[in-house]
Amino acid sequence: MGVYRFLRSEAGFDPDEVQSFLAGGMLVNTMIGLRMTDDYDDPDVRELLAVAFPEKLDLVLELGASHARDER
Incomplete structure:
Protein backbone atom coordinates (compact mmCIF):
# COMPACT_ATOMS: atom_id res chain seq x y z
CA MET A 1 0.00 0.00 0.00
CA GLY A 2 2.98 2.28 0.47
CA VAL A 3 3.68 2.26 -3.27
CA TYR A 4 0.02 2.86 -4.07
CA ARG A 5 -0.19 5.73 -1.60
CA PHE A 6 3.01 7.26 -2.94
CA LEU A 7 1.74 7.12 -6.51
CA ARG A 8 -1.59 8.63 -5.49
CA SER A 9 -0.43 11.39 -3.17
CA GLU A 10 3.13 12.21 -4.25
CA ALA A 11 3.09 11.40 -7.97
CA GLY A 12 -0.49 12.57 -8.46
CA PHE A 13 -1.71 9.46 -10.28
CA ASP A 14 -5.42 8.71 -10.32
CA PRO A 15 -6.47 5.12 -9.45
CA ASP A 16 -6.60 4.04 -13.11
CA GLU A 17 -3.13 5.45 -13.76
CA VAL A 18 -1.77 3.60 -10.72
CA GLN A 19 -3.28 0.34 -11.98
CA SER A 20 -1.84 0.81 -15.46
CA PHE A 21 1.60 1.77 -14.13
CA LEU A 22 1.80 -1.20 -11.76
CA ALA A 23 0.46 -3.63 -14.37
CA GLY A 24 3.01 -2.46 -16.93
CA GLY A 25 5.79 -2.87 -14.41
CA MET A 26 4.66 -6.39 -13.54
CA LEU A 27 4.53 -7.31 -17.23
CA VAL A 28 8.08 -6.02 -17.78
CA ASN A 29 9.38 -7.89 -14.72
CA THR A 30 7.69 -11.10 -15.84
CA MET A 31 9.05 -10.89 -19.38
CA ILE A 32 12.58 -10.23 -18.14
CA GLY A 33 12.31 -13.01 -15.53
CA LEU A 34 11.15 -15.46 -18.20
Missing part, protein backbone atom coordinates in the same frame (compact mmCIF):
# COMPACT_ATOMS: atom_id res chain seq x y z
CA ARG A 35 13.98 -14.33 -20.49
CA MET A 36 11.59 -13.75 -23.33
CA THR A 37 14.33 -12.08 -25.35
CA ASP A 38 15.72 -15.60 -25.86
CA ASP A 39 12.56 -16.38 -27.86
CA TYR A 40 12.57 -13.24 -29.99
CA ASP A 41 12.18 -15.31 -33.17
CA ASP A 42 8.59 -16.12 -32.06
CA PRO A 43 6.30 -13.51 -33.66
CA ASP A 44 4.08 -13.26 -30.57
CA VAL A 45 7.08 -12.69 -28.30
CA ARG A 46 8.40 -10.08 -30.73
CA GLU A 47 5.03 -8.30 -30.71
CA LEU A 48 4.72 -8.30 -26.91
CA LEU A 49 8.28 -7.05 -26.40
CA ALA A 50 7.74 -4.29 -28.96
CA VAL A 51 4.62 -3.09 -27.12
CA ALA A 52 6.24 -3.28 -23.68
CA PHE A 53 9.48 -1.55 -24.76
CA PRO A 54 8.43 0.82 -27.55
CA GLU A 55 11.52 3.03 -27.30
CA LYS A 56 14.08 0.72 -25.68
CA LEU A 57 13.58 -2.63 -27.41
CA ASP A 58 17.04 -2.57 -29.02
CA LEU A 59 18.64 -2.02 -25.62
CA VAL A 60 16.58 -4.80 -23.99
CA LEU A 61 17.54 -7.23 -26.75
CA GLU A 62 21.20 -6.25 -26.49
CA LEU A 63 21.20 -6.75 -22.72
CA GLY A 64 19.44 -10.10 -23.08
CA ALA A 65 22.00 -11.28 -25.63
CA SER A 66 24.87 -10.06 -23.47
CA HIS A 67 23.51 -11.92 -20.46
CA ALA A 68 23.11 -15.11 -22.51
CA ARG A 69 26.74 -14.86 -23.70
CA ASP A 70 27.95 -14.35 -20.14
CA GLU A 71 26.21 -17.53 -18.99
CA ARG A 72 27.98 -19.70 -21.58
Whole structure:
Protein backbone atom coordinates (compact mmCIF):
# COMPACT_ATOMS: atom_id res chain seq x y z
CA MET A 1 0.00 0.00 0.00
CA GLY A 2 2.98 2.28 0.47
CA VAL A 3 3.68 2.26 -3.27
CA TYR A 4 0.02 2.86 -4.07
CA ARG A 5 -0.19 5.73 -1.60
CA PHE A 6 3.01 7.26 -2.94
CA LEU A 7 1.74 7.12 -6.51
CA ARG A 8 -1.59 8.63 -5.49
CA SER A 9 -0.43 11.39 -3.17
CA GLU A 10 3.13 12.21 -4.25
CA ALA A 11 3.09 11.40 -7.97
CA GLY A 12 -0.49 12.57 -8.46
CA PHE A 13 -1.71 9.46 -10.28
CA ASP A 14 -5.42 8.71 -10.32
CA PRO A 15 -6.47 5.12 -9.45
CA ASP A 16 -6.60 4.04 -13.11
CA GLU A 17 -3.13 5.45 -13.76
CA VAL A 18 -1.77 3.60 -10.72
CA GLN A 19 -3.28 0.34 -11.98
CA SER A 20 -1.84 0.81 -15.46
CA PHE A 21 1.60 1.77 -14.13
CA LEU A 22 1.80 -1.20 -11.76
CA ALA A 23 0.46 -3.63 -14.37
CA GLY A 24 3.01 -2.46 -16.93
CA GLY A 25 5.79 -2.87 -14.41
CA MET A 26 4.66 -6.39 -13.54
CA LEU A 27 4.53 -7.31 -17.23
CA VAL A 28 8.08 -6.02 -17.78
CA ASN A 29 9.38 -7.89 -14.72
CA THR A 30 7.69 -11.10 -15.84
CA MET A 31 9.05 -10.89 -19.38
CA ILE A 32 12.58 -10.23 -18.14
CA GLY A 33 12.31 -13.01 -15.53
CA LEU A 34 11.15 -15.46 -18.20
CA ARG A 35 13.98 -14.33 -20.49
CA MET A 36 11.59 -13.75 -23.33
CA THR A 37 14.33 -12.08 -25.35
CA ASP A 38 15.72 -15.60 -25.86
CA ASP A 39 12.56 -16.38 -27.86
CA TYR A 40 12.57 -13.24 -29.99
CA ASP A 41 12.18 -15.31 -33.17
CA ASP A 42 8.59 -16.12 -32.06
CA PRO A 43 6.30 -13.51 -33.66
CA ASP A 44 4.08 -13.26 -30.57
CA VAL A 45 7.08 -12.69 -28.30
CA ARG A 46 8.40 -10.08 -30.73
CA GLU A 47 5.03 -8.30 -30.71
CA LEU A 48 4.72 -8.30 -26.91
CA LEU A 49 8.28 -7.05 -26.40
CA ALA A 50 7.74 -4.29 -28.96
CA VAL A 51 4.62 -3.09 -27.12
CA ALA A 52 6.24 -3.28 -23.68
CA PHE A 53 9.48 -1.55 -24.76
CA PRO A 54 8.43 0.82 -27.55
CA GLU A 55 11.52 3.03 -27.30
CA LYS A 56 14.08 0.72 -25.68
CA LEU A 57 13.58 -2.63 -27.41
CA ASP A 58 17.04 -2.57 -29.02
CA LEU A 59 18.64 -2.02 -25.62
CA VAL A 60 16.58 -4.80 -23.99
CA LEU A 61 17.54 -7.23 -26.75
CA GLU A 62 21.20 -6.25 -26.49
CA LEU A 63 21.20 -6.75 -22.72
CA GLY A 64 19.44 -10.10 -23.08
CA ALA A 65 22.00 -11.28 -25.63
CA SER A 66 24.87 -10.06 -23.47
CA HIS A 67 23.51 -11.92 -20.46
CA ALA A 68 23.11 -15.11 -22.51
CA ARG A 69 26.74 -14.86 -23.70
CA ASP A 70 27.95 -14.35 -20.14
CA GLU A 71 26.21 -17.53 -18.99
CA ARG A 72 27.98 -19.70 -21.58
